[in-house]
Amino acid sequence: MSKPIVAIVGRPNVGKSTLFNLLAGDKISIVKDTPGVTRDRIYAEVNWLDKDFTLIDTGGIEPDSQDIILSQMREQAQIAIDTADVILFITDVRQGLVDSDAKVADLLRRSRKPVLLVVNKVDNFNKFLPDVYEFYNLGIGEPIPISAASRLGIGDMLDEVVKHFPSNAKEEEEDDRPRIAIVGKPNVGKSSIINKLLGEERVIVSDIAGTTRDAIDTQIRHNKKDYVFIDTAGLRRKSKIKEELERYSIIRTVTAVERADIVLIVIDAIEGITEQDAKIAGIAHERGKGIVIVVNKWDAIEKNNKTTKEYEHEVRRVLSYMPYAQIMYVSALTGQRLPKLFDMIDVVIENQTLRIATGVLNEIMMEAVAMQQPPSDKGKRLRLYYITQVGIKPPTFVIFVNDKELMHFSYQRYLENKIREAFGFKGTSLKFFIRERKEKEK
Ligand SMILES: Nc1nc2c(ncn2[C@@H]2O[C@H](COP(=O)(O)OP(=O)(O)OP(=O)(O)O)[C@@H](O)[C@H]2O)c(=O)[nH]1
Numbered sequence: 001m002s003k004p005i006v007a008i009v010g011r012p013n014v015g016k017s018t019l020f021n022l023l024a025g026d027k028i029s030i031v032k033d034t035p036g037v038t039r040d041r042i043y044a045e046v047n048w049l050d051k052d053f054t055l056i057d058t059g060g061i062e063p064d065s066q067d068i069i070l071s072q073m074r075e076q077a078q079i080a081i082d083t084a085d086v087i088l089f090i091t092d093v094r095q096g097l098v099d100s101d102a103k104v105a106d107l108l109r110r111s112r113k114p115v116l117l118v119v120n121k122v123d124n125f126n127k128f129l130p131d132v133y134e135f136y137n138l139g140i141g142e143p144i145p146i147s148a149a150s151r152l153g154i155g156d157m158l159d160e161v162v163k164h165f166p167s168n169a170k171e172e173e174e175d176d177r178p179r180i181a182i183v184g185k186p187n188v189g190k191s192s193i194i195n196k197l198l199g200e201e202r203v204i205v206s207d208i209a210g211t212t213r214d215a216i217d218t219q220i221r222h223n224k225k226d227y228v229f230i231d232t233a234g235l236r237r238k239s240k241i242k243e244e245l246e247r248y249s250i251i252r253t254v255t256a257v258e259r260a261d262i263v264l265i266v267i268d269a270i271e272g273i274t275e276q277d278a279k280i281a282g283i284a285h286e287r288g289k290g291i292v293i294v295v296n297k298w299d300a301i302e303k304n305n306k307t308t309k310e311y312e313h314e315v316r317r318v319l320s321y322m323p324y325a326q327i328m329y330v331s332a333l334t335g336q337r338l339p340k341l342f343d344m345i346d347v348v349i350e351n352q353t354l355r356i357a358t359g360v361l362n363e364i365m366m367e368a369v370a371m372q373q374p375p376s377d378k379g380k381r382l383r384l385y386y387i388t389q390v391g392i393k394p395p396t397f398v399i400f401v402n403d404k405e406l407m408h409f410s411y412q413r414y415l416e417n418k419i420r421e422a423f424g425f426k427g428t429s430l431k432f433f434i435r436e437r438k439e440k441e442k
């Protein structure tokens, strides 16, 4: 099930970053060992009670002049409206109500998205409460007083946030159409691919069951089966600031990927793979989605019998953290190999939802252990007792061991490779949890 998205909007200096960092804790999104992947605090996974959500900071306003601030705030608000399930509109009790707050509030109100009016810097509830009431004048509901710096009112605010999450679990389960996000840098050919796949049959559905977002999803029927494509193309913002554009493109990618089962990462064959591609791919990898790397514009490059091999080598090098990803070479212009995308999507979906019986898994693990001794430290050797699959999308396993500390990354990767040798799992990452179990329980 896709996680709800909560976006933070507000004027400079009201405390957005402080709140973001507080909520994100140490769970700021960073793909480890992935050069070039974003270390900016743009999005983070947050958990409150039993609910998980993705928090987005639409932020980054340079406070040079009032005009610019207002236009950038509008921009931020629009991004939030486009992508979020719940919007946190942050104001500042010390600065009080200002004109741009009112204008942005109008924009948010018209969007009919759930908006929570948060009044920050209420470091002393008794002292500042009368000032908080002033914010009723914005006409977007009851102000929620918090202090991000002193961690006051945060729990009540989060209770309010999760109340507004769409209760779509049931509908989503009933909708078994594969959902495919097409992501990639500007101009790599995302729209062209969708248009070519659509061909004659143009069915656009804007109201996909189970989502509250008004993003346009496209349904395509192929071999009597329906697929839903989530498009991030053409939604570019006009901002002239490079960082702004990049932030927006990351937010679009995160929100599209969040809703998808499979992600098609489109790369421009003419340009070759770049760090920006790696950044985008990292988002899909982190979230454990099924992945197909689609090298587009294959028609436009000169080829000899080594070209594919060289290309694959380079893609694998830059995206070394996702060796499981499938690669396809296509042309949206000529349509070359595009129909095969559907077969590939089917295979990856199957692998994402594959369940392996516990008995078979344990046989594989024991065999692997017999072939290569587990690591040891200070005379104590890692012992592996038991493995079982606990989830799908991505396939998730729990391994019970005597001592977690002894499980090295390299040994875990060795086990993963053995599992892949046996079952394939092409196109999907695998997730492992290592748990300790007392020896005598064995
Ligand atoms: N008194 C008080 N100060 C706060 C609180 N939260 C944040 N601040 C201060 O307000 C200032 C701005 O906070 P930031 O979190 O950087 O604000 P921002 O909205 O992210 O600002 P921009 O990056 O300019 O958009 C900092 O000096 C914070 O220490 C609070 O709850 N109480």
Ligand SMILES: Nc1nc2c(ncn2[C@@H]2O[C@H](COP(=O)(O)OP(=O)(O)OP(=O)(O)O)[C@@H](O)[C@H]2O)c(=O)[nH]1
Pocket: 184, 185, 186, 187, 188, 189, 190, 191, 192, 193, 232, 233, 234, 235, 236, 296, 297, 298, 299, 300, 330, 331, 332, 333, 334
């Ligand atoms: N030669 C060649 N050109 C292509 C192919 N696919 C797309 N193009 C061209 O690449 C350019 C960008 O294509 P789009 O489909 O608009 O790219 P996009 O990724 O949707 O771009 P944004 O909307 O900016 O994100 C257009 O000029 C296309 O004609 C292809 O397979 N071969």
